[in-house]
Amino acid sequence: MPGYGxxxxxxFLALVAAPTAFGVQVMLIPCIHMGAYVxxxxxxxxxxAQNQRxxxxxxxxxxxxxxxxxxxxxxxxxxFVFPVLGAAGVLSxxxxxxxxxxxxxxxxxxxxxxxxxKTVLAHNGAFHVPGLWTMSFAGQERIGYNLSVLxxxxxxxxxxxxxxxxxxxxxxxxxxxxxxxxxxALWGVVRIGRSKTLRLDLFDYAALLxxxxxxxxxxxxxxxxxDASTRYLVFPYVxxxxxxxxxxxxxxxxxxxxxxxxxxxxxxxxPAPALHxxxxxxxxxxxxxxxxxxxxxxxxxxWSAAVNSLPNPVRIAPVEFGADIKPFHFxxxxxxxxxxxxxxxxxxxxxxxxxxxxxxxxxxVEPVDGHILLVWDKTLTLPG
Numbered sequence: 001m002p003g004y005g006x007x008x009x010x011x012f013l014a015l016v017a018a019p020t021a022f023g024v025q026v027m028l029i030p031c032i033h034m035g036a037y038v039x040x041x042x043x044x045x046x047x048x049a050q051n052q053r054x055x056x057x058x059x060x061x062x063x064x065x066x067x068x069x070x071x072x073x074x075x076x077x078x079x080f081v082f083p084v085l086g087a088a089g090v091l092s093x094x095x096x097x098x099x100x101x102x103x104x105x106x107x108x109x110x111x112x113x114x115x116x117x118k119t120v121l122a123h124n125g126a127f128h129v130p131g132l133w134t135m136s137f138a139g140q141e142r143i144g145y146n147l148s149v150l151x152x153x154x155x156x157x158x159x160x161x162x163x164x165x166x167x168x169x170x171x172x173x174x175x176x177x178x179x180x181x182x183x184x185a186l187w188g189v190v191r192i193g194r195s196k197t198l199r200l201d202l203f204d205y206a207a208l209l210x211x212x213x214x215x216x217x218x219x220x221x222x223x224x225x226x227d228a229s230t231r232y233l234v235f236p237y238v239x240x241x242x243x244x245x246x247x248x249x250x251x252x253x254x255x256x257x258x259x260x261x262x263x264x265x266x267x268x269x270x271p272a273p274a275l276h277x278x279x280x281x282x283x284x285x286x287x288x289x290x291x292x293x294x295x296x297x298x299x300x301x302x303w304s305a306a307v308n309s310l311p312n313p314v315r316i317a318p319v320e321f322g323a324d325i326k327p328f329h330f331x332x333x334x335x336x337x338x339x340x341x342x343x344x345x346x347x348x349x350x351x352x353x354x355x356x357x358x359x360x361x362x363x364x365v366e367p368v369d370g371h372i373l374l375v376w377d378k379t380l381t382l383p384g
Contacts, residue, residue: 011255011262012244015185016237018266020159020178026231036073037235039065040080044203047103063106063113070114071121078217079210079235081107087205100202122334138222146224150215153230157237158182159269174268181265188244198247207239285369286345290314295375297336298343299382301351302328304371308345317341319382321351325358327382340381344374 019027027034046062069076085107091099138146155161160179165172192198193208200208214236223229250258290298291312298316300308305316317336318328327337344362346352352372356362364375 010245011258012185012188012241012248014262014265015158015181015241016234018262018269020157020269022156022227023158023269026153026157026228027234029228029231033073033075033231033234036069036076037079037238039069040076040235041238043069043080047202050103059102059106063110066106066110067113067117070110071117075232075235077111078213079239080206081111082213083206083209084202086209087202090205091202103202137220142222143219146219146221149224149227149229150218153227154233155179155182156227157230157233177268178265181261185240185244188248189240192243192247204243204246207243210239211236284308284311286371286373287312287314289366289368289373290343293375295343297339298341298345299325299380300345301347302330304345304347306331315341316345317382321354325354325382337382340379342376342379344380346372346374348372 016023043062043066046058046065050058050062066076066081070081085104088100088104152161152163155163158178158181160175160182162172162175162179165175189208189211192200192204198204214233218224218230218232223232286304286308287310290296290308291314296314298314299305299319300316301321302318305318308314309316315336318330318332320326320328327334344352344355344359345368346355349372352365352374355374359376359380362374363377364373366373366375
């Protein structure tokens with residue numbers, strides 16, 4: 001980032017540039033988030049360019065890019081818009097005058113335009129892309145579980161999960177090295193945040209707020225399901241590495257040691273084959289069975305719908321099983337639910353029982369590759 005020259009400790013970027021096998025997995029699963037994160041980084045580059053050149057055209061490009069990012073993924077609000085607005089507010093309070101007024105205006109205009117764009121697209125046949133589903137606070141009894149998932153997922157991401165392993169160089173030596181590096185990075189972030197000598201700027205405050213907002217939202221919401229849920233924290237990892245790189249100024253010897261340490265960290269991150277983390281559906285058994293039965297339109301929970309719609313085209317509308325069976329408007333079209341389908345692909349026997357309670361007994365019940373396929377002789381529709 002501008003202003004910190006070649007003396008910045010850019011080797012901290014190895015924290016995200018040399019991910020573990022688990023880190024690769026959680027960065028590949030949420031592919032739509034990755035596009036939004038790249039767009040956010042591009043927005044930051046435009047902010048820095050505007051600060052240097054002061055051209056109105058840059059604000060236009062910035063607003064257009066941010067509108068597209070916001071329309072495609074709601075997570076941009078939490079990792080960029082809200083942190084930047086908060087950072088501008090902090091700087092305005094500190095200096096007792098409005099800071100970054102044009103940026104704040106562009107952010108607010110982008111929010112309005114993105115909402116309008118999503119509304120127009122949703123009513124003209126486009127996919128419904130809300131980004132994150134409706135956020136709600138977790139119950140008090142779930143906070144402990146969320147914290148457990150947070151610790152476990154973060155340690156797995158950085159290759160530092162030492163629990164249950166032998167306390168020895170052979171048993172957990174690699175994890176201990178990674179844990180030491182991660183704790184050093186955390187200490188660096190705390191040091192920057194508490195420093196009374198560093199002059200923090202917009203990016204610095206936004207990075208700190210991004211980490212705080214995302215970790216807080218993860219802890220107190222219903223988002224955490226398992227360790228893979230920490231994919232929502234990938235961007236805070238990036239911001240942490242950039243923040244450390246900007247504010248760690250070292251002499252030549254220190255930089256050389258840092259680069260050597262980053263090389264060791266990266267080398268220890270090279271994963272051994274861990275095929276259990278991702279099992280490629282090479283034979284597509286569910287999709288092939290749907291094609292064999294001539295089924296072309298139906299319903300399934302989101303992930304089952306997403307992975308079984310190909311290679312033979314089958315339109316599977318995602319649904320949500322709860323107190324009732326409802327449409328799950330994520331990468332779907334509203335007319336799919338009105339047009340309906342003739343089958344349900346269920347993940348559990350409880351879902352299969354709920355579907356038959358709602359729509360009546362299925363004419364065909366078939367177990368397929370760990371799922372339960374229900375087929376009716378009539379067209380089923382889901383309002384809403």
